[in-house]
Amino acid sequence: MVAIGGKGQTPELVDGPGWSRPGLHVAAGRYPLSVERHVARMVDHLVPGVTTQTPHGRYYALHGLIAAQADGEDLTVPAAQTLLRRAEVALAAVSFAHHPQALDWLPRAHGVDALARRLHSGTVTMSEAEAPGKNGYVGNSWGFWAPYAGSEVALGILGAGPMPVPGPRLETAALRAGLGGLLELAAEDTLNVDDLAPFGDRLCVCVGGEHPDGAWLANLLCEPGAPAEAGSRSATRRQTIQLLARVVATHPVRYFTATSAMCSLSATS
Structure with missing residues (x-):
C-alpha cells in the first residue's frame, strides 16, 4: 500500500499497482512496464539458449524426441502435432x-x-485430453512447444522450421533411453493414473537430471569440452552456469530460481 498525492494535497492510499486489475482470476500476462523484453535480452546475453518463460528442462528433450520420431516416421504436420500433444x-x-x-x-x-478433473478422477481419455481447445489440456495445436522453440533452435536441438525437426546437436539415442517410455504411453487410448506411479522415477519432470536425456542436456548447455573463446555464446553460457553452480555450493539455496539470483548479484558485486 502506498500514498500518492501532490504537494498540498491529501495523500490517497492505493492498495496494489494502479496499472493492473486486482484478483487471481486474471489469467493474462501483466507487462505494463515492458520489462520482460529487456529481461529476455539480458538472459539471451548471459545464458543464450535458456528460456525465461519456463523452469522445466525436460521438455527440451521431449520436443527433441518428438522431432526425431516425426522425422523417422515422415509424419505430416497434423500428425506431428498430435504426437507432441x-x-x-x-x-x-x-x-x-x-x-x-x-x-x-x-x-x-x-x-x-487443465487436466486436474481427469487426473483426480483417475482416468485420462487421451483423445479428449490432447485435443487443443478449452476442453483439452492446452489451447495451442503445438501444445507447449512455443516457449521452448527459440531456445531449442539456438542450442541446436531442433532445426528451424514450422514443425520440430532434428537439429545438429540432437542425440536420439540419449533421448529414447531417457524418455522413450512416453511414446508408448502417448499411444494408449486411456491412461489410468494409478497405473502410472511406477513410471514416475523414470519419466516425471522432476527426474530428468538422473537419466540419459538429462545428462545430454547438461552437456549441451555447459559444453565442458568446448574451447573457451572469449565472447562466444557457448563460453558465456558456461561461465554463467559455473557462477550459479558456485552459488549453490557456497550459499544456502532453498528456492533456486529466487534465492540463487540474489546470491549471484551479491557474488558479482
Whole structure:
C-alpha cells in the first residue's frame, strides 16, 4: 500500500499497482512496464539458449524426441502435432501420479491444472485430453512447444522450421533411453493414473537430471569440452552456469530460481 498525492494535497492510499486489475482470476500476462523484453535480452546475453518463460528442462528433450520420431516416421504436420500433444499429456499425467501434491521447488508439469478433473478422477481419455481447445489440456495445436522453440533452435536441438525437426546437436539415442517410455504411453487410448506411479522415477519432470536425456542436456548447455573463446555464446553460457553452480555450493539455496539470483548479484558485486 502506498500514498500518492501532490504537494498540498491529501495523500490517497492505493492498495496494489494502479496499472493492473486486482484478483487471481486474471489469467493474462501483466507487462505494463515492458520489462520482460529487456529481461529476455539480458538472459539471451548471459545464458543464450535458456528460456525465461519456463523452469522445466525436460521438455527440451521431449520436443527433441518428438522431432526425431516425426522425422523417422515422415509424419505430416497434423500428425506431428498430435504426437507432441499426446506425449505432453502423458508427461503431465505421469508427473501428477509421481507427485499428486505440488512440489515446493518445481512447478507442476504443463497441463496438469487443465487436466486436474481427469487426473483426480483417475482416468485420462487421451483423445479428449490432447485435443487443443478449452476442453483439452492446452489451447495451442503445438501444445507447449512455443516457449521452448527459440531456445531449442539456438542450442541446436531442433532445426528451424514450422514443425520440430532434428537439429545438429540432437542425440536420439540419449533421448529414447531417457524418455522413450512416453511414446508408448502417448499411444494408449486411456491412461489410468494409478497405473502410472511406477513410471514416475523414470519419466516425471522432476527426474530428468538422473537419466540419459538429462545428462545430454547438461552437456549441451555447459559444453565442458568446448574451447573457451572469449565472447562466444557457448563460453558465456558456461561461465554463467559455473557462477550459479558456485552459488549453490557456497550459499544456502532453498528456492533456486529466487534465492540463487540474489546470491549471484551479491557474488558479482
